[in-house]
Amino acid sequence: MSIFKPLFMAPEVLKKNYNEKCDIWACGLILYLMLSGELPFRGRSKEDIIVKILKAEYDFDSPPWKNVSRDAKAFIRKLLVLEPQNRYSAEQALRDPWINASHRRLTDLAISENALNNLRVYRVSSSDT
Numbered sequence: 001m002s003i004f005k006p007l008f009m010a011p012e013v014l015k016k017n018y019n020e021k022c023d024i025w026a027c028g029l030i031l032y033l034m035l036s037g038e039l040p041f042r043g044r045s046k047e048d049i050i051v052k053i054l055k056a057e058y059d060f061d062s063p064p065w066k067n068v069s070r071d072a073k074a075f076i077r078k079l080l081v082l083e084p085q086n087r088y089s090a091e092q093a094l095r096d097p098w099i100n101a102s103h104r105r106l107t108d109l110a111i112s113e114n115a116l117n118n119l120r121v122y123r124v125s126s127s128d129t
Contacts, residue, residue, distance in 0.1 A: 021084035028079025037118030
């Protein structure tokens, strides 16, 4: 029942040289999971997954992303940036238009119910591994 921990680690954590920006990466990863029901870094093996994490290789091509706004995807792109110095800070993330409630689109608000269901499904499926 153990989940592969590197799935949730920022590239710099895998390299053992990190700061608080690794938490911003984790926020991006969790948001990706909430909005799509899947992890951004997938592969056939742990090694494949680590390579994708170290290159920050992810996409928004799967069907769940069809109904997610450009603003939400842009926000995730600012969180899942390979180089920590180019990644959003917590302050920048809090000022992002997608986070700012006055700028949220109605479609983003409707996703919240789907996001909760995605987390439930992921929790059940990950407890089987």
